[in-house]
Each structure stands twice: as structure tokens, then as C-alpha cells.
Amino acid sequence: MDRGARRYLMLLAVLVGFLVMSDGKKSKSRFSNIKCETYNKTFADFETCKLKLLGRGIIGVQVHLKLYILPIDTVSANLSIWRRYNSFQPFLHNSTIDFCKFVKQTKKLSFERLVLDAISSRSNLNHSCPYTHDIIVDNLVFSDTFLQTLPLPQGEYKIQMLFATENIWRVRVDIFILRDE
Numbered sequence: 001m002d003r004g005a006r007r008y009l010m011l012l013a014v015l016v017g018f019l020v021m022s023d024g025k026k027s028k029s030r031f032s033n034i035k036c037e038t039y040n041k042t043f044a045d046f047e048t049c050k051l052k053l054l055g056r057g058i059i060g061v062q063v064h065l066k067l068y069i070l071p072i073d074t075v076s077a078n079l080s081i082w083r084r085y086n087s088f089q090p091f092l093h094n095s096t097i098d099f100c101k102f103v104k105q106t107k108k109l110s111f112e113r114l115v116l117d118a119i120s121s122r123s124n125l126n127h128s129c130p131y132t133h134d135i136i137v138d139n140l141v142f143s144d145t146f147l148q149t150l151p152l153p154q155g156e157y158k159i160q161m162l163f164a165t166e167n168i169w170r171v172r173v174d175i176f177i178l179r180d181e
Helices: 003-021 099-104 111-120 145-149
Strands: 028-038 044-055 058-067 076-084 088-098 135-141 155-165 168-180
Touching: 028 044, 028 058, 044 135, 044 168, 058 168, 076 099, 076 111, 088 099, 088 111, 099 111, 111 135
Parallel strands: none
Antiparallel strands: 028 168, 044 058, 058 135, 076 088, 076 155, 155 168
């Protein structure tokens, strides 16, 4: 059995365990923070990177990444989950994908697909390369339906997304999620 298959079997076993332990309770999960960083301000810069209170207990993410060198024909993305113990530690998933190819692929279940599907509904990242415009995420709200597919135990998590073009890391976005029971 190859390494990727073992990793997904382990992920499936953990998910089934969390489903059994959840007792059918609804969670109260929300975004708690967001941090955006560009490594080269002549390539891109964040005009907006913040959380916005949309209503009673509803928090949305707003991101506007201004791109200065267009078009973008190649994009690599690294997605990882971190869990806070005393500090943030790697948790369960870390992978790098060819983002342009991935967007074209059919819908197969993976952590990357879950994140992309959640972001695509509220952004202009819903097509493949080339990208000839700024990247905008507008009022993305964390939904517990995301956790139906990927249930996580109570705690604080960070989803870290790194993006590269032409094999040069350009942008990092850290989204922090607080998961309560």
C-alpha cells in the first residue's frame, strides 16, 4: 500500500472515530483570526485581509489580493492543518498540489477539494489558470457542514495555505478556527 493510500485510510479511521464520539451534538465553530502575508510586494499585496462581523455570531472572511504581474499561468498550493496544544503543531494533513490542474479535476473527496469548494462559493477562484484578475474572497462564513465531512475534535485549529507561481512561494494565508462543542 503506497504512502498516500495509507494517509487517507488513517484520515478515514480518525473521521469515523470522531463521528462515533460526537453523540450527534451540533458544534459551534467559527473563524477566530486570519493572517495574510506576501513574500514579494512587487508581485502581489493584500488590500484587505480581515474578519468581518456579518450578524449575531456570524463571522465572515474578506480577502482582496492585488496581483501586479499578470497573467498567472502556473500555481502551486500547499495546504496544511495545524492544531493548537501549547503552540500550533502539525495535525493530520500537509500536501502540495498543482492548483491549476486540481481545479480542472473532477470532484473527488480530499481535504484540498473540501477547502476549494468552501472558498469557491464566495470567491473568484472558481476557474482554472490563467488568472488575469485580483483574487477576492467576500464574506466567506465557516459552516458546520464542512465538519460533517471532516469532523474535528474541540480545539483551536489553523488552516495554512501557501501559494507559489513559477516555483516561487508568493503568498501565505493562515485562517484560524475555534471549534467548540
